[in-house]
Amino acid sequence: MTAKTVAADERERGARLGAFQEFAQSAKAWPFEEARKVIARLGDAPRGVVFETGYGPSGLPHIGTFGEVARTTMVRNAFIALTGGTIPTRLIAFSDDMDGLRKVPGNLPNQAMLGEYLGRSLTEVPDPFGTHESFAHHNNARLRGFLDSFGFEYEFMSATEAYRSGRFDEALLATLRAYDDVMAIMLPTLGAERQATYSPFLPIHPKTRIVCQVPIIARDVEAGTITWTDEAGETFETPVTGGAAKLQWKPDWAMRWTALGVDYEMAGKDLIDSVRQSSRICKAIGGRPPEGFNYELFLDENGEKISKSRGNGLSVEEWLDYASPESLALFMYQKPKTAKRLFFDVIPKAVDEYYSFAGKYADEAPEKKIENPVWHISGAAETAATVPIAFAMLLNLVSASNAQERSVLWGFISRYAPDATPETEPELDKLVTHALTYYRDFVLPSKVYRPATDVERTALLELSERLKGMDGASAEAIQDEVYAVGKAHFPVLREWFGALYQVLLGQEQGPRFGSFVALYGVEETRTMIAEALARDAAA
Incomplete structure (x- = not known):
């Protein structure tokens, strides 16, 4: 560019x-x-x-x-x-x-x-x-x-x-002049063994090209050099400029802030002490530490810190297999100073939350737009892509239909929203692909259908009868029937919806059932009820 x-x-x-x-x-x-x-x-x-x-x-x-x-x-x-x-x-x-x-x-x-x-x-x-x-x-x-x-x-x-071009030379020489101050800041943070050999400067060995962690035996501020001895006992005088040496990372961070005039840099909570020490060094060499904050680290599903070496985290590539980059950006936007669990189960919620914000964004007044995460994620775009069907609903549709192909899922979607096609709804089409992948990898392996109790069996049979002839009915009308059956048989409606999800879909939670039936189909839902009860009887 x-x-x-x-x-x-x-x-x-x-x-x-x-x-x-x-x-x-x-x-x-x-x-x-x-x-x-x-x-x-x-x-x-x-x-x-x-x-x-x-x-x-x-x-x-x-x-x-x-x-x-x-x-x-x-x-x-x-x-x-x-x-x-x-x-x-x-x-x-x-x-x-x-x-x-x-x-x-x-x-x-x-x-x-x-x-x-x-x-x-x-x-x-x-x-x-x-x-x-x-x-x-x-x-x-x-x-x-x-x-x-x-x-x-x-x-x-x-x-x-930056080191070899001389861009850092002035700040490196300032660090050499403030050598004693830098050592006074760093040594108390180190163990006794490390203190004995520590130097903020790491000379590059002129023969082996190794970045050497060795004590400095002399320094010449006027000449801009350090003197040191390698493992073989050979002594060298090395310039601190021009890429002949580099700094340990905390002094390096401070030097970089000074040389580049950095005004803002954030860091993880695990670097709070490092930021503090680098800020002191920055001041010691004549710079001004940047503004910023320490964000919280991500946790895995067990509440343990995510580690690349342990492999207990979720990679960007994995997230993008199942959802959009905007949903990942939303996850990063929300509560950066709060520790959050980063594992596969958070993805559907993040996806639907993003599209919920996106659905409101275009019609909001400017003072509301800038408080909407979409403004920050999109860089103040005028509009944001939306979808007519929630990701969670698509996952349940895949679950109920056992769909393996996009065309099967689009068959249900087109009946629910006749004007929707992969061409007119490209964002939804991407979501369909994500839903199929997510279901295959995470939902299907953990599906467990439980048998219906006698009360639940009676309620499910009644719901099937009430649904008869409701093809084409609105989601609200179907939901009214679902509520009516639940109220007639269950003192707590939550028990009724739990039964619908666990007996029919094989999962603990699910969608607004009326909307699901409208999307999946009335007769298909009645067949699903019959098959679930037949499965119970066979078991």
Whole structure:
């Protein structure tokens, strides 16, 4: 993308978001609260603003990467709206690709080859997939493709390029001048053994190219060099500039904030102490720590912290097999400071919540739009795609019909909504595919039909009789009959609906039953009741 195109995109985004300036001033959504921190930081001297997210390319992009970039983009958009699009903004996606390869990930090919490069900068480790200049280049390309696929607007930056180009030289020299202050901040956070060898600078060995974690035996602030000894006892004097050395990650984070003038960066709750230490170092070398907040981490279905190494989480790719990226963005938008369970069962709820918000969005007044998650997810788009049938309803339709093909599901949908086709409802068509996949992988393996009690059998037979001749009736009319049967046989209606779901659909929860019957079909529902009762009798 050319600079001219980027500038045009920036102007268009500024105009689109800036149109909400009047209404943004009183907006309460959390991205606006975060954006106000940045405005307060600027004071009376408006200037361009830098937002940043960081990425470690020793592995592939994951759901946390998506969440951090999505949330930071939401804050950036809120800032643009609050300032009327008059202040330039940048979002830097920074790759820490000068880090040394500490271990060989077990899921990569060419393990033996990678083992020969332990300790080398990731941009100097050959690509085990054989497609790029280095392992880091491969993963950086994956990161950029990943971010591009979601339409994020960002500027990619490589640590290796920034170090070697001299972009960080001034901040690196400032760190060298403040060496004692940096050590005073870092040493109390380390164990005794680590304290004995710690240095904020990691020289790159001129012969082996290893990123060396060694004590510094001398430093020359005027010359901008450090002196150190390798394991073989050979002594070297290395410049801290030009990519001949890099910083440990906490001082590196502080140096980067200073060199790039970062105004806003968020981080996970597990990095609270790291943010605190890096902020102190940033001040020590003459910089100003960015604004931001610490978001809560995701938990698995058992309430345990999600870990990439344990594989107990849900990946972006897995989510997108079953739902839209907008539903994932909604999950990231909601309550970022609250720990949330991230596993497959949350997907249907997130999908239907997103389309519920999308259904209201187009007709809302501007002051309501900016409080709607869709505004933050879409970047203030005028409208958002909606669907006429909820995802949960589609899942139940697949469950009842045992559909395996999209055409079967569309047969039911077309009868319920005659004007709906895959061509006229492309968003629904995507949802149909997601529903079939989700049902196959998660609902079908756990379906358990329970036998009906005598009371439930009597109620189901009566419901079947009441449904006779109701073809073409509205969902409301059918629901009235469902309620009438329930009230006649059950002191608590919840017991009646539980019976419908457990006996007929083989699951604990289900849809509004009248709407389901209208979609699935009256006669099909009567057949389902008959088959369930016959199954009970046979058992």
